[in-house]
Amino acid sequence: MAAGVGGTTGAGRGDTVFRILLTGLAAAIPLVFLALVAQLAWSSWPSIKAFGFRFLTSGTWDPVAGEFGAGPMIFGTLYSSLIALLLAVPLAIGVAIFLTEFAPLWLRRPVGTLVELLAAIPSVVYGLWGIFVLIPLLRTYAIPPLQAALGWTPLFSGTFYGSSMLAAGIILAVMILPYISSVSREVLAAVPPSQREAALALGATRWEAVWSAVLPYARPGLVGAVVLGLGRALGETMAVVMVIGNRHDLSVSLIEPGYTMAAVIANEFNEAAGLQRAALFEIGLVLFAVTLAVNALARFLVWRVARDSAAGSKAL
């Protein structure tokens, strides 16, 4: 931009002081980051030393014996996020296609704003709604027919107590939907109109133009939007801790309780000491590393499609 201008005008001292001041403020961000990484590594060291790689797969969580493993929590984090993605992705991409391709112009802004309003609802309010509205609804209307039809599969075996993997997955789906749909919208809007027009000119129907011209062009960006949603789901804490049941057992059943990495930190950190606290820090370290990798991948994918629009930086 205007690099170097300050130096040549000879305005001198004021500019130097100003630049040092701004640099100092900007340095706060890498400082926080370094302090965070150093602290997570330092605090989890006793646990890393005691359990090694076994920590990531072991299912034992025994504060009395001092034996800890994060296997069920890592599984629960991935499993609940997968359920959330399966539910949210078709909806979110459907919304994005509707809003960029089909909806009348006057409808696009208000509907888009309303969907994004889902992102404004605090996590703890989602949890409250999950406990008192969603879980009773599931208990009355969804679980009995599901168990009658699919009770023989491992997915619906066991007893439904309310708090469950399914409840967490549904709440997470609602929470990540606005993120996926808003980035998908930006990505679809960034597809050059010529792609659409060429397909239509060749005689494609409006849907065929979307399916065969717009979506293939946008695919990496859409995948990026989904990966971004995954990043959100992996780290979500309060809503999950309130509806997932917080049980240290590994089960593929959707209707049984589970645990996630974020939830176990939220639930047990204040009561933990010694090796248990170190184990919780190590879970935090793993969660931090996973979300970092996932978010970096999402940013790269969105950037590939929408590098010229504001999509990447705005949404990420």
Add this chain to the structure above:
Amino acid sequence: MISRVARRRLQSHVMTGLTVVAALLALLPLFAIFADLVVKGASSLTWDFFVKNPPAAGATGGGVANAIVGTLLVVGVGSLIGLPIGVGAGVYLSEYPDTAFAKAVRFIADVLNGTPSVIAGIFVWTWVVRPMGHFSGFSGGVALAVLMLPMVTRTTEEMVRLVPNSLREAALALGYPRWRTTLGVMVRTAWPGILTGGLVAIARIAGETAPLLFTTLGNLNFKTDLMQPMQTLSLQIYVFATSPFVAWHRLAWGAALVLMGMVLLIGLGARWVTRSRMTRG
């Protein structure tokens, strides 16, 4: 037999219809949650709700005055720390965009933006709560500032970058020093946008709960001392919703309605600031 063209047209209509269904399904939870908040929360909003503290476990009556005041204080501390640093860092990124340091800061800000908020909680617990020896409203404010910082930085950068470079060149040509050009022309022109970004960030942190669990901790009593454990609406909703007491459940819904109202009001304020800039510009 329907013709190929008719079939393709039908397919197009069906798929369009499915995207409409997706939009309706996406809006369903929004309306359901807002309706439940109003239906279950509004009846709690008595005078007592705003001026009294929570009742003892199992008792009825009372309010969430302590949590409302605590939320304002903790969010206030977070904003006082997070906003100035974030705006300064954002101005740095927009003014010296291509230095290696700026690129690193930008990347790290984005990384921090995606970090789960519960991690900010254990981070601030280690650096603030443990050295101080006790939980406090102040440490919660620090945790919220950590969450705010990268958001404010990136929006500020974008807003200042939207200002046409010709304004900068005009100011420099008139002999303004660099720092006055930046503050008096660039930042001043971008100010409504920076303010909007700040308000959006405040709305985001006002509803945060996870980082406050290990910092402000929560408190059933009325506290204005920032060095003491403090209640916030979000913590109160969590504790009350997961308790077995019906009276506390009612207060949780009321608190959720108030919190949602606060978040929406701040969000509306942000929109209003943006709009007033648009009509004036």
